[in-house]
Amino acid sequence: MSVIAPLALNFAALVTGVLAGIFIYRQKMSYFTNARVYMAGACFMFSGLVGAAIASKFLPQFAVELERVVVTLALLSSFLVFLLALHITRYPQAKHLRKLFFLAKEKRDYKFFIYSAYIWLGIFLTWIPQFVGGIRQFVVETYPAPVVVGYAEWFALYLMILVVCSWAYPCLELLLFARKTTNKLVKRSSQIFAISSIGISGGSMVFNVALNLLGIYTSGITSLLTAFFFTLVAYAFKESTVLSAYFDVFSRRLGVTHEQIVGEKFLLEFDPRTDYQTVVQDFVLEAIANEETVAVFTSKESAVHRVLENEKRVLWFFFSPTVSAPLKVSETQTFVPPDDFSILLNVVHKVLKENNSRKRVCFVFDNLSNMIMSSDFGRTYHFLSYVLNMFTSDNATALFLLNANAHDEKVLSSVRTLFINQLEYKKSALHVVKKSFREIEMVVPLDEESKIKQHL
Incomplete structure (x- = not known):
C-alpha cells in the first residue's frame, strides 16, 4: 500500500500534466505561438519527469540515472517558464526564441543571460562531475525499501539558490507586470501564473530538497502539487484573447x-x-x-x-x-x-x-x-x-x-x-x-517594487 499510493499520485500528476499541455497547445493563437509553446513545453517536460520518477520505482538499478533525467527535465521546464515570463513582461515583440535572445543582447539584459546560464549550469552539474571528477550529486538510500535517491548537500544548495532566484526574477517580473496593468483579466492571469510558479518551485524546494536532506522522502506529493498549479495556469490562460491581451x-x-x-x-x-x-x-x-x-x-x-x-x-x-x-x-x-x-x-x-x-x-x-x-x-x-x-x-x-x-x-x-x-x-x-498622445513611463515606482519584494 505504501508503494501503490505514491505511484497513484504520480500517475495522476502525469495525466494531468499531459492534458494541461495539450489543452494549452491547442489554443488558436496565430501570433502568440511562442508563448503557447513555452507553456505547453513546460507541462510536457513536467510529465516526462514524472514518468521517469515512476520508472525508477520499477527499475531501482537505474534509479540514479533516472533521477538525472528528472532533474534535467525539471530544469528545462523552469527554463521554459522563465522564457514565457520574460516574453510576456519584457519582450512581447519577440516572435521567436532567437529574436528574444537578440533583444536581450541589444538591451544588455545581463540578468537574462546570468539566469539562463545558471539553469544550464545545473544541467551540466547534473551529468558531468560524477563521470569526470568522481563528485557525487546524488545519494542512494536502500533502507527502508524501496530505493530512494537524495541529493548531495552541495547540489541541494545549488537547487535551492535557483528556486530563490526564480522568485526574485521571473516571478517578481510577473507580479510587477500584474501590478501595473489595467486589464483585469491580464492582472488576474499574471497573479495566478506568478503564484503557480512560486508554488511549483517552492514545493520542489521543500518536499524534494529540504526534507530530502533531513532524510524525509515524500514521493508523489510534489508531483501532485505541481500538476495542480499547472492546471491553474491552463485555467488562467483558457482563452486566447486573455493571453493576447498581454501583447499590446x-x-x-x-x-x-x-x-x-x-x-x-x-x-x-x-x-x-x-x-x-x-x-x-x-x-x-x-x-x-x-x-x-x-x-x-x-x-x-x-x-x-x-x-x-x-x-x-x-x-x-x-x-x-x-x-x-x-x-x-x-x-x-x-x-x-x-x-x-x-x-x-x-x-x-x-x-x-x-x-x-x-x-x-x-x-x-x-x-x-x-x-x-x-x-x-x-x-x-x-x-x-x-x-x-x-x-x-x-x-x-x-x-x-x-x-x-x-x-x-x-x-x-x-x-x-x-x-x-x-x-x-x-x-x-x-x-x-x-505624436499627439501623451507618452507615459511604463515602469512601476521603486517604492511599489520594494513592497512586492517584501511580500516575497
Whole structure:
C-alpha cells in the first residue's frame, strides 16, 4: 500500500500534466505561438519527469540515472517558464526564441543571460562531475525499501539558490507586470501564473530538497502539487484573447497604453528593405486582441498580407486593376479598384456604418505610394483628406503606410501635414517622429517594487 499510493499520485500528476499541455497547445493563437509553446513545453517536460520518477520505482538499478533525467527535465521546464515570463513582461515583440535572445543582447539584459546560464549550469552539474571528477550529486538510500535517491548537500544548495532566484526574477517580473496593468483579466492571469510558479518551485524546494536532506522522502506529493498549479495556469490562460491581451505590442512600442492610441491616425513611413510589415502585424493583432473590427486595404501579393493571411478576423480589401466595382468573394475578402477613390470612400463609409459608433474599428491602408504612382498626387491627397475627415470618431483608429524612398521631399512634406502622429520604420526600428498622445513611463515606482519584494 505504501508503494501503490505514491505511484497513484504520480500517475495522476502525469495525466494531468499531459492534458494541461495539450489543452494549452491547442489554443488558436496565430501570433502568440511562442508563448503557447513555452507553456505547453513546460507541462510536457513536467510529465516526462514524472514518468521517469515512476520508472525508477520499477527499475531501482537505474534509479540514479533516472533521477538525472528528472532533474534535467525539471530544469528545462523552469527554463521554459522563465522564457514565457520574460516574453510576456519584457519582450512581447519577440516572435521567436532567437529574436528574444537578440533583444536581450541589444538591451544588455545581463540578468537574462546570468539566469539562463545558471539553469544550464545545473544541467551540466547534473551529468558531468560524477563521470569526470568522481563528485557525487546524488545519494542512494536502500533502507527502508524501496530505493530512494537524495541529493548531495552541495547540489541541494545549488537547487535551492535557483528556486530563490526564480522568485526574485521571473516571478517578481510577473507580479510587477500584474501590478501595473489595467486589464483585469491580464492582472488576474499574471497573479495566478506568478503564484503557480512560486508554488511549483517552492514545493520542489521543500518536499524534494529540504526534507530530502533531513532524510524525509515524500514521493508523489510534489508531483501532485505541481500538476495542480499547472492546471491553474491552463485555467488562467483558457482563452486566447486573455493571453493576447498581454501583447499590446504596438502601443507598448510607442510607450503608451492601448487606450491612448484608440481614435488616433498614424502615418508610417517605411523602408521596403526592412521587415516593416511586423509593425502592421503588431497594430492589427493588438486591435483584434481588444475585440476591435479590423479592415486592411492592400494587394494580395503584399508583405502585409503574407504576414497576416492566416488571421481569420481581418476584413481584407484587395486592390485589383481588373475590377471596376467592389467584388466580394467571401465574408472577409473583397476586391476593389485601386484608383477609383469614390468607390474606396464608399467602402470605408460602409465599414464604418456596419460597425456603429459603439464598436471600435481599425483601418490599415497599404500603401499610399502605390496610390500616388498609379493615379496622381493631387487626387491621392484629396482622397486622404476625405478619409481622415471620415475618421472623426474617437472609435476609428487608422494606420497609413508610405514608402519614404519612393517620393521626393515635397510629396513627403505634403502628406505629413495631414497627420499629427508620424512614425518611421528604418533599420528594423520604430521611431516616433511626431505624436499627439501623451507618452507615459511604463515602469512601476521603486517604492511599489520594494513592497512586492517584501511580500516575497
